[in-house]
Amino acid sequence: MEYIVQTQNLSKSFGKEQAVSNLNLQIRKGEIYGFLGPNGAGKTTTIRMLLGLMKPSSGTIKIFEKNITKDRIQILAKIGSLVENPSYYPHLTAYENLEALRKILGVSKTRIDEVLEIVRLKEVAHKKVKGFSLGMKQRLGIAASLLHSPELLILDEPTNGLDPSGIIEIRNLIKRLPEEYGMTIIISSHLLSEIDQMATQVGIVSKGKLIFQDSIEAMRRFAQPxxxxxxxxxxxxxxxxxxxxxxxxxxxxxxxxxxxxxxxxxxxxxxxxxxxxxxxxxxxxxxxxxxxxxxxxxxxxxx
Amino acid sequence: MIALLQAEWFKLRKSKMVPIILAGPMIGLFIGLSANLEDNMQGIEINEWYISLFSMNLTYALLFLPLISGVFTSIICRYEHQSGGWKQLLALPVTRGKVFVAKYILIMLLVLAMQILYLGSIFAVGIVKGYTDSFPMEIVWKSIVGGWVATLPLVALQLWLSIMFKSFAAPFAVNVIFTLPSILAVNSERIGPYYPWAQPFSMMYIGGNTDDVFFVPWEQVLTVVGGGFILFFLGGYYYFQRKSI
Known part of the structure; x- marks a missing residue:
């Protein structure tokens, strides 16, 4: 079985505190993997390690069947990500923010308009991001993660701060991506209802441990009356x-x-x-x- | 690497650093125009261009060059600190080493641009005052390039600190704390040559030994400037490699 993401006994501790312990994630191609857990369960720490922003204390991470510590650049070239709060440069406009990233990623300029269209930020493309609402910043972050048409999209709490219509919009977008572009998506949330409506596979973490990992149907079976x-x-x-x-x-x-x-x-x-x-x-x-x-x-x- | 430099320049260009790059040379220009050392120096055989340089260099090289190069490094890191820029940048297919080097190169290019503008100030002062002596080209090489070389270790340390501290003020405070004593250090024959923050002034000071490549002995350039550069650059480089974002 080919896994896009596979971690083995992934652990991270900050001093005495064990933030993530012996996590064995297994994520197959084309899945929407719901990474679920209460706040502070270790979701963001895990995602940071997947992206190589943080070094694991122990354990290995394989993405696209390559080791993140060895082939980080090749792996990251195929990953789009949005980690925790949206990242942006406040002194730049939405368009300029994407332009700064585009120069590094080396994709064509038309992609900027395309992704702005996808997240519906075209009208405000030339306004400074400083003045954006949280929802708009969040959508800009999603646009940035789609810029280079990645094979794996990692979204950490992507619907945080969005209004209900924004949530539905993003949800529909996320559901569309695996079908239309063959993307694999990891989406973290502390809200089960959120994951329930999108995910095909679920992993639940609590206190740094993976306590459940199976299909969403398997989880629903628990919910029999x-x-x-x-x-x-x-x-x-x-x-x-x-x-x-x-x-x-x-x-x-x-x-x-x-x-x-x-x-x-x-x-x-x-x-x-x-x-x-x-x-x-x-x-x-x-x-x-x-x-x-x-x-x-x-x-x-x-x- | 080129793409990374272009992206850095794009972000920096939009962050209102033009007034900052002009501040040093403008102040040099005012001091040059208002100083009247010529009257005191009558009878002394010296190229007229040097006279205004004495007063201009004092504030520019001693204070503004080290302080403003520190401000550049703070600005180039500030927009990364503000709203999660680091994590977005480093989750792209780039190595941390290249990001560090790209930022460093860009700051050094800005400092060079400031030095060239300062040269323009020197030239403007001479024209306004109607100097007739031939323009001493060695100023360009020794003073302008020398001052630039002297900022290499200072910028490396500032970049290290600016990556470490989220606040804009902390690295600047460190810079001020180290820069101000150089006023005393340059007057000391014992400490002056070894104090890294005094090097921009020493290397731009025209009165120095003119037989060497710069206005200071070659050994001093290699040990104090070169050694400081290697120490601070590697320190910052490895710190950045290990930093958890």
Whole structure:
């Protein structure tokens, strides 16, 4: 399997504090990889190491199957990035900002107009960036990262500070890129809803550790609804169910089942009633992805 | 490398540094025009051009040349510090070494431009005062180029400090702290030749030994200026290589 980005036991510590520990990222071509975690979980530190802005304390990073410490220049030539807060030169206009980068990247001048068009900053192209709103600066940063049509786009919290329409616009843009240009995208966020709507693959970090890495579908499976039964004698009812070959769980006086079809619910109620147990309530408890995310990261923090 | 220099020049060009580059030569011009050393020097056999240079060099070479070259380095790093410029620049396919060298070369070219403008000031003073002596070409070589060479180590140290400190004031303060004592140092025969911040003045001072390539002995150029340059340049270079952005 060919990975565009692969890290092995990537770790970084600042003094005694372990910011990132033993991270094994695996990102395939054409994916939108959602890099998710609460603030301060080590997302930006990881991204800085991927870009060679910071040296890892230990572990290796391979991008395009090359080692970042050895072939940094070749790798970076194919990466577009936006790290943390948008970077810009306040004394230059939007157009001049891109021009300063264009000279180094050596792409044609028409690309500047193209990327400004993509992020819809054409009208303000010749205004100083100093006066831009955060959303406009963010879009300029995205424009800059697209300038040399990179194969891998690394966006750190790209929708920070954008208004709802701006978020939708950027989201649609990001979704389009892998299809139209074959780009691979790493997008970090602390908001699950954000990732949920774009990503095909998810990696969750908490306290510097990767606690989940799989497809978004796999993560959604965690979010299956749960059916709970409130009865007058929970424990007795639960034993009857087990005796009848129905796998159920019992906790705090409540019987609950995961993945429960309508027929199964009907059958369970029938069994319980037949055994003379009063059924008070049958409820479906929906767990959102947000709950799962919280549960995952909280569990890690509780340790 | 050329692309990097072009990009640096583009960013610097837009950052209002024209008044700064003019400040030194303009002050030299005013001092040259207002000084009246000619009256005191009557009877002494000396090229007229040198007379105004004595007073002009004093403030220009002693203060403005080292201070303004420090301001250039602060400006060239300031816009990188302001809003995440470093991380954007260094995430591009460039090496840190090349970025450092490109910035250094650009500052030295600016200092050279300032030196040439100062030469223009010298010339303007002579024309206004109606000097009839032939223009001493050795000023161009010894004083202008010599002063430029003397800033090599100072600019290297300033670039190091400007990359290290986010604030505009900190490297400038260090520069002032080292530059002001050179007023005393140049008067001392013992410390003067070894004090790097006094070298711009020593190398532009016309009264020096005229047999050498510059106005100061060749050994002094090599050890103090050359040694200082190697020390500060390598120090800044390696600091930048290791810095976490």
């Amino acid at each position: 749960k059916v709970t039964f409130k009865v007058n004698n929970g424990e007795k009812g639960w034993r009857f169910l087990l005796a009848n070959g129905i796998k159920a769980d019992y906790q705090n006086g409540v019987i609950f089942l995961e993945e429960c079809s309508d027929e199964k619910v009907a059958h369970i109620v029938q069994v319980l009633v037949q055994e003379g147990i009063s059924v008070f309530r049958v409820e479906e408890e929906k767990r959102s992805l947000e709950d799962i995310f919280l549960q995952m990261t909280m569990g890690e923090q509780g340790k």
